[in-house]
Amino acid sequence: MYLEKTDGTEPILNLRAFLLGTLAETDAERVEFSLLSDDGLYELLLATEEELIDDYLVGALSSSEASSFLGYLDKLPGGRSRIDSARDFRQRLASENLTPTSRTRWKAAARRLSPLPTWQRPAWATAFLVLASAVAFYASREYREPASVVLTAGLTRSEGEIPTMTLSSGSSLRLMLDLGVHSHGRYRATLFDADSRAISTSQGLTASVTERRILVAFVIPVAGLEPGDYFISLDGEAASKAYDPLEKYILRLIE
Amino acid sequence: MKDALQPRPATDELEPVPAVEARNPAFDALLIPGEFGKVRDRLVRIFARRGCSVPEDLADETISRVLGKIPEIAATYEGDPLRYVHGVARNVYREYSRRPRTVALEDRIQFLVTPAGDTAPKEAAHECLESCLSKLNPGDRRLIREYYRYDKFDKVDRRKALATELGIEMNTLRIKSYRIRHRLSGCVLDCVKKSDVRLK
Numbered sequence: 001m002y003l004e005k006t007d008g009t010e011p012i013l014n015l016r017a018f019l020l021g022t023l024a025e026t027d028a029e030r031v032e033f034s035l036l037s038d039d040g041l042y043e044l045l046l047a048t049e050e051e052l053i054d055d056y057l058v059g060a061l062s063s064s065e066a067s068s069f070l071g072y073l074d075k076l077p078g079g080r081s082r083i084d085s086a087r088d089f090r091q092r093l094a095s096e097n098l099t100p101t102s103r104t105r106w107k108a109a110a111r112r113l114s115p116l117p118t119w120q121r122p123a124w125a126t127a128f129l130v131l132a133s134a135v136a137f138y139a140s141r142e143y144r145e146p147a148s149v150v151l152t153a154g155l156t157r158s159e160g161e162i163p164t165m166t167l168s169s170g171s172s173l174r175l176m177l178d179l180g181v182h183s184h185g186r187y188r189a190t191l192f193d194a195d196s197r198a199i200s201t202s203q204g205l206t207a208s209v210t211e212r213r214i215l216v217a218f219v220i221p222v223a224g225l226e227p228g229d230y231f232i233s234l235d236g237e238a239a240s241k242a243y244d245p246l247e248k249y250i251l252r253l254i255e
Numbered sequence: 256m257k258d259a260l261q262p263r264p265a266t267d268e269l270e271p272v273p274a275v276e277a278r279n280p281a282f283d284a285l286l287i288p289g290e291f292g293k294v295r296d297r298l299v300r301i302f303a304r305r306g307c308s309v310p311e312d313l314a315d316e317t318i319s320r321v322l323g324k325i326p327e328i329a330a331t332y333e334g335d336p337l338r339y340v341h342g343v344a345r346n347v348y349r350e351y352s353r354r355p356r357t358v359a360l361e362d363r364i365q366f367l368v369t370p371a372g373d374t375a376p377k378e379a380a381h382e383c384l385e386s387c388l389s390k391l392n393p394g395d396r397r398l399i400r401e402y403y404r405y406d407k408f409d410k411v412d413r414r415k416a417l418a419t420e421l422g423i424e425m426n427t428l429r430i431k432s433y434r435i436r437h438r439l440s441g442c443v444l445d446c447v448k449k450s451d452v453r454l455k
Contacts, residue, residue: 012426019304029345032301036337042297044426047433054403060410075303075310085380085440092384093403153438180434236427244427247434248392 015041015048021068043181049073053086148174150215151232153247164252167227172219177234177249179207179214184236187216188243194229203237227254282329282336291318294337298344305348313351317344383446387439395435402432 017023018031035042052069055061061069073079147170149163165173177189187205190198202218216234230251235243285291295314302310320343332339388396401417418428 012429021304021306028304029341032344033338033341035297035301036294036341037335040430043430043433045300046437047429050433050436051429071306072303075306075308076299077311085443088381088384089436089439090403092381092388093400180437181430183430238424238427244423245421246431248394 012044012048015045016052019045019048019052019069019072020065021072039181040183043183046181049082050086053083054090056083057087057090148176148217149251150176150178151249151251152178153180153234153249162229162250162252164254167222167225167253167255170222172221174217174219175232175249175251176215176217177232177247179216179234179247181214183246184238184244186237187246188235188237189216189218190233190235191220192231192233193226194231199225199230225253228252282325282332285321285336285340286325291322294318294340298340301344302348307348307351313344313347317347320347379450380443380447383443383450384439386446387442390442391435391439399432399435399439402428 014023014027014031018028023031031041035045052061053073056066056069070080073082147165149165151163175189185206186203187207188201188203189205190201192198200220202220205216205218207214207216230253232249232251233245234247234249236246238244285294295318298314298317299310302313307313317340321340324339324343328339388399391399398417398421402414404413414428415425418425421428423431
């Protein structure tokens, strides 16, 4: 009897017990099958491994737990070196000159990156539909494969290699977002301008595997876009239909 | 069984999947380039968790047996092919557990040899980590800083508070933090390789 496929919400205690070798064997076999078939659960397992490494470093594991977990880690490629990397990482974070945590500053930053207030959404939705209809009309008259670019998460605007596309390359642009790891069944991508105004949103996107990359692709119409920096916010659709914010990608459009 | 002393190919250097035709669409999905690599990574962890000293060999054995059987069973097999893969893995484990145990020489060497006092590689890695942390966008840098600002006594409470502040579930926070760490690891590895090239 096997577990149903999970949506990444497997209790973390089960995964810890699985890695520490304390889960009952029948339950462990069920987790094994789920790991083979559920990308979200596998990613959660990898995150749990990192947690256990951190727990080991701060002495939060009992001696039997530490022994069991190190035995597991030793058998993985590059396993032990992850402990050194994690130790360096924690030391580096601890040595940073941290400014006091400011709830106000954190919330202000989150507000700058948040989607539009609710009362503005119908207007933007209407504008988007009109824009989309216009694009569809012209597209039906003459279709041309849109120019594409692959975007990687985590770049800042100060980086010298922001992906750049030209607005004149066509009537639309295909943006392919490198997920890194596939965690949700469907995704939502929202294009924002440099002032954090939402330009367009695509929902129900799915990931595709292309050689060594997992990509979510969506097309944006060029009409109405000005040269400048934009960012794309990628969210994963949870089982509850709410969205989990995942990654942000930067794009520069030029004439 | 492969010789444990043979160098192991990285996941993305595995030999191309041979041209196996599967008429079951679910088995076809397994034959997409890269898919068996993903399955292999998970099988390695499954065998490692079971205490096998050569989990990569056993994962390769499992995949070889599955590939060999696909032409025979694909047309008539019903259900998720990954159940079949799991079943083969269980059989491979049973056979392994009945064999006399040996400790691979390279595993013993791992414990006997301690690195000399050369701190240059460690310093390079430290500098690379600093550089890579500075490349994170402010939101990610803040998240990873807050996520690891704990000691063993208040970790759970601090992280719950962080998840609440960000408006996400705990598991989503775990995955976000893991992804940032994963990106950092890749960045540090690339940076260290480049610094090795510069020093040579």
